[in-house]
Amino acid sequence: MPDFLLEIGCEEIPARMIDDALQQLGMRVGELLAREGLGLPASVRGFSTPRRLSLMASVSPGQPDVEEQVLGPSVKVAYKDGEPAPPAHAFAKKVGLSLAEVKKVTTPKGEYLAATVKKKGRTAREILADFLPKEINGISWPKNMYWRKPSERFVRPVRWLVAMLDGEVVPLEFDGIAAGKTSRGHRVIGQSQVEIPQASAYIEVLRTAKVLDAQERLIQIRKALDEATRAIPGARWREDKSLLDTVVNLTEYPSVILGNFDREFLELPAEVLVTVMRDHQKYFAVEDASGKLLPYFLAVLNTDGDPQGIIRHGHERVLRARFTDARFFWQTDQKHPLRERGEWLKHVTFQKDLGSYYEKTLRVQRLCSWLSESVRQNGMAIRPGVIHKAAYLAKTDLTTDLVKEFTELQGIVGGLYARVQQLDEDLPESTRFAIADAIYDQYKPESMEDSVPRTVEGAMLAIGDKADSIAGMFALGIIPSGSRDPFALRRQANGIVKTIAEKKLPLLLTEVLFAAREAYRGSEAEKKFSAKVDFNGAVQDFFRERLEFYLRDVLGFKYDVVNAVLAAGADDVVDAAARAEAVSKVRPSADFESISVAFKRIKNILRQASETGKQVGAGIDGNTLGESAEKDLAAMIPVTAKAVEELRQKHDYEPALVEISKLRPAVDTFFDKVMVMVEDERVRANRLALLATLLKEFSTIADFSEIVTEGK
Amino acid sequence: MNQTKPNPPTFQDLILRLQTFWADRGCVLQQPYDVEVGAGTMAPETFLRVLGPQPYKVAYVQPSRRPADGRYGENPNRLFKHLQLQVILKPPPENVQELYLESLGAMGIDLRQHDIKFEEDNWESPTLGAWGIGWQVMLDGLEITQFTYFQQCGGVDLDPISAELTYGLERIAAFLQDVDSIYDIVWARDPETGRVTTYGDVRLADELQFSVYNFEAADVERTWKHFELCEAECKGLLEKYAALEKGQNPRPVSPKNGETRTGHPDKKRFPLLGAYDLCLKCSHLFNILDARGAISVTERVGVIARVRALAVGIAKAWVDQQREAPTESEDEEPAGRKEKAKKEVAPAVS
Incomplete structure (x- = not known):
């Protein structure tokens, strides 16, 4: 089978977009091959650098010719009195056969004329030239541009195209560029033009032009990082997957240099040093065996080496300037300690309709008092004097030069400053450190992989800050929908759920959010709130989804277990997680499964009853119970319910569920022996009441009817 | 210490070399605009010229004032007013990146001895209703140029688009001369006496006095x-x-x-x-x-x-x-x- 090669040559594609774009292109072309009968999607292989997205595949030379049966008019219409009528002649003409060659076939609708026609398959070359431009155009980019006509968009200008089947060009055109056999090498150390003689020689030809595939670059970079670090005894480079991905996608032919910086910069906090190296300079940090930073860095170059040390010298110079800046900012920031900066927040916008960070600070302070009180009443210890102060100082680092320069360090810088500054007269050091830690952790967790705040006080502040943002935005009508979530409210809500769960905080989600909404009462911002928003309803739905996401995607509970548990309450995170845990444990037992089936049946019966207007008794009337099966079940309900309720109160969910599953024989017998929808209205209403009671009493831990049971 | 650059250009040489390079490639050499601007983009030679269908090629130095960036002349890397060399190519030629790389050669940078990367950086100016797509060009880890394909200006979609190259002249000069402070850059060297005038000699007073004005004195x-x-x-x-x-x-x-x-x-x-x-x-x-x-x-x-x-x-x-x-x-x-x-x-x- 011929080898196919496609290379889209482009000006530098943003590193963050390359992997996804290549995958999209591979999928699209794979589907094209399958759709046109040219090959298997699995045979498509990708190749990428910042300047090219390429695909290779084995494809058939063309589609096979196929025979197709074409249906014509019905025999009734085509023949009049046994003689061919005009429709028969017309059909024969259409398919290019003589009337004698036209067959008759029997279909469910009757007898029809039919003909077998040969369809000539198209060549791979034709098909690829026709369809590939559409597939290339179909890649969706987070941000694209135009450079010729406003209607032609791509991530960056396309500068060349290679499309080949073995040694032949596939004549396709994209954005005014015709495909050929000429690729381009590395900008500086490779040839500017390289001819690809055969599609199968692509990778090797590019290698001579100093261009390597991503996988190979990754291996080369790791190896080079290891080798360079070996120069320093006992040192290792700090592993960083996302930084590796970035530098792989910034290079076509990578090498690594080891540089150093003045030891005195190590006096700056490691957080600051690492941010400068990793986020601003894309350098790897070097540390000793205990994880302490060493005055070295590793830079990944897009060239084959630095024999004279010129490049190293340049990188060292830049890093020195950056560190000098950071130290300058650190020092000037100390002239005005955080405690002086509270009022400065009046000049920093939080959100245009929600006012300044100063106003936010005061709201979060009030909300945090409420949160602490609520938690304390439920028996959790909170250190006095920490939260109030931490909430007041939390955002003051936004006014510092260091945060203005390194915005990703917000919170962290506040925490670091709070540790070294006097926050108040006579504040014991332990309190100061607790305040500093809470400020430091206020944005945690920044993702579901990130850890939650270390202390309860930090958790309160982190929850208060996020809840204030969510409540304000929701009240303004800025509610995430689909992919629209400009203020990352989902991430913040996920953070609240995770923090409550992991810190086991006795807080109800909706109460936290209602309290956050209360903190806006009487404010200027409140005048901007949307009258169209059902705040309570929107918040409830939103957090139910977030909790569902947390239980299912983060904790890994099955979706039906999560549905069952949340149907019985979605407000208490810790409790919902405990219930999900218990349900997951008892779920495999036969009794439990049977109960689930029975509850589904009960729900259906009650729904039908309600739809057909059948009355359900107000309670179970003992005198109306006739059959022994219904008497037995009725007798069991209060006993079991009492036992279950006692266990439930103690949050002993697993034994409670086991208790419920013991109802199984009685329930099974009931459905075997007793007919619910009988003619006698009184008996029927009483039996429905029995089922309704059963459902109500035993759906407090989970709604078992949500559990998916196999084959039943 | 830098073996490869025994005779680095002075600050004014650097400007002359870049201007010559772009003049040789058909650019009109404009003079700096005489109203205070925050960036070369704001000069009418960019803001207005990129609008409409007329092709245009221009290069000019633009002193750019950013009052909030002033540091009283105390910070070796920050300035209230810096100089940009701005190039507009409308429409951008197909080899615009290669042309740009050649201009680095004109400054005395041998690319084979350096590490050059084009890293994603999109530019946006809310006050001008303008934005574009492009890169920051990194030379040995130093951002030396902002390279932007303008897409919209003053809220108007551009057709054709323009390529905008903005060279940060102080950074490039400090790099070429291998000095750690902007103020130590050699601005000019008298060919007769060899007497050196530094960036500090020329500009330090501006930085101090305008920082005082912008932060303290402006009514x-x-x-x-x-x-x-x-x-x-x-x-x-x-x-x-x-x-x-x-x-x-x-x-x-x-x-x-x-x-x-x-x-x-x-x-x-x-x-x-x-x-x-x-x-x-x-x-x-x-x-x-x-x-x-x-x-x-x-x-x-x-x-x-x-x-x-x-x-x-x-x-x-x-x-x-x-x-x-x-x-x-x-x-x-x-x-x-x-x-x-x-x-x-x-x-x-x-």
Whole structure:
């Protein structure tokens, strides 16, 4: 089978977009091959650098010719009195056969004329030239541009195209560029033009032009990082997957240099040093065996080496300037300690309709008092004097030069400053450190992989800050929908759920959010709130989804277990997680499964009853119970319910569920022996009441009817 | 210590070399614009020239004032006013990246001895209603140029687009001369005496005094007044231009007498360039007020929107004026091209 090669040559594609774009292109072309009968999607292989997205595949030379049966008019219409009528002649003409060659076939609708026609398959070359431009155009980019006509968009200008089947060009055109056999090498150390003689020689030809595939670059970079670090005894480079991905996608032919910086910069906090190296300079940090930073860095170059040390010298110079800046900012920031900066927040916008960070600070302070009180009443210890102060100082680092320069360090810088500054007269050091830690952790967790705040006080502040943002935005009508979530409210809500769960905080989600909404009462911002928003309803739905996401995607509970548990309450995170845990444990037992089936049946019966207007008794009337099966079940309900309720109160969910599953024989017998929808209205209403009671009493831990049971 | 650059160019040599390079590639060498701007993009040679269909190539040095970035001359890497060398290529040639890399050679940088990367960096100016897609060009870890394909300016979609190359001259000079402080850059070396004049000699007093002015001395009330006066005058001009548009005769002049346009005779002489200067003044006065800490939260967003409204108004009027009062060369273009140009005035989708 011929080898196919496609290379889209482009000006530098943003590193963050390359992997996804290549995958999209591979999928699209794979589907094209399958759709046109040219090959298997699995045979498509990708190749990428910042300047090219390429695909290779084995494809058939063309589609096979196929025979197709074409249906014509019905025999009734085509023949009049046994003689061919005009429709028969017309059909024969259409398919290019003589009337004698036209067959008759029997279909469910009757007898029809039919003909077998040969369809000539198209060549791979034709098909690829026709369809590939559409597939290339179909890649969706987070941000694209135009450079010729406003209607032609791509991530960056396309500068060349290679499309080949073995040694032949596939004549396709994209954005005014015709495909050929000429690729381009590395900008500086490779040839500017390289001819690809055969599609199968692509990778090797590019290698001579100093261009390597991503996988190979990754291996080369790791190896080079290891080798360079070996120069320093006992040192290792700090592993960083996302930084590796970035530098792989910034290079076509990578090498690594080891540089150093003045030891005195190590006096700056490691957080600051690492941010400068990793986020601003894309350098790897070097540390000793205990994880302490060493005055070295590793830079990944897009060239084959630095024999004279010129490049190293340049990188060292830049890093020195950056560190000098950071130290300058650190020092000037100390002239005005955080405690002086509270009022400065009046000049920093939080959100245009929600006012300044100063106003936010005061709201979060009030909300945090409420949160602490609520938690304390439920028996959790909170250190006095920490939260109030931490909430007041939390955002003051936004006014510092260091945060203005390194915005990703917000919170962290506040925490670091709070540790070294006097926050108040006579504040014991332990309190100061607790305040500093809470400020430091206020944005945690920044993702579901990130850890939650270390202390309860930090958790309160982190929850208060996020809840204030969510409540304000929701009240303004800025509610995430689909992919629209400009203020990352989902991430913040996920953070609240995770923090409550992991810190086991006795807080109800909706109460936290209602309290956050209360903190806006009487404010200027409140005048901007949307009258169209059902705040309570929107918040409830939103957090139910977030909790569902947390239980299912983060904790890994099955979706039906999560549905069952949340149907019985979605407000208490810790409790919902405990219930999900218990349900997951008892779920495999036969009794439990049977109960689930029975509850589904009960729900259906009650729904039908309600739809057909059948009355359900107000309670179970003992005198109306006739059959022994219904008497037995009725007798069991209060006993079991009492036992279950006692266990439930103690949050002993697993034994409670086991208790419920013991109802199984009685329930099974009931459905075997007793007919619910009988003619006698009184008996029927009483039996429905029995089922309704059963459902109500035993759906407090989970709604078992949500559990998916196999084959039943 | 840098073995490869025994004779690095002085600051003024660097400028001369870049200007020569771009002049040799067909650029008009403009002089710095004489109104305070925050970036070379704001000079009319960029902001207005990128609008409309006329091709243009220009290069110029633009002193760029950013009051809030001042550091009293104490920080070796930060300046209140820095110099940009700005190149506009409209439309961008296909080999624009290669041309740019050649310009580095002209400065004395041998790429084979360095590490060069184009890293994603998109540019946006909310006050100008302008944005583009591009890169920061990194040389041995140092950002030396902002490379942008303009997509929209003054809220107008560009057709054709322009490539904008903005060289950070101080950074490049410090790199070439291998000095750690901007103020140690050799600005000029007297060929006869060998006497050196440094960047500090030339500019340190500016940095100190303007930092004091911008952060401490500028009178807030009077600066606000300046802002409001400039804004009012600019708005007044835009209103007058709009009145010209409305007052014009919408009926096409009969083609019989050789006229095909519905033009207004006064449009061509209307001082939109004057209006744009006023808009630039507003932008700079806003920056001073901001540095002075005089803009409250509620005001800030609003004031940016006010400057933006001026910039967008001028851009749209400018496109209209160019169409109404075309230059000789545009006269010869086929009618279809003009139809197309008209569509540019439509508000851009963001």
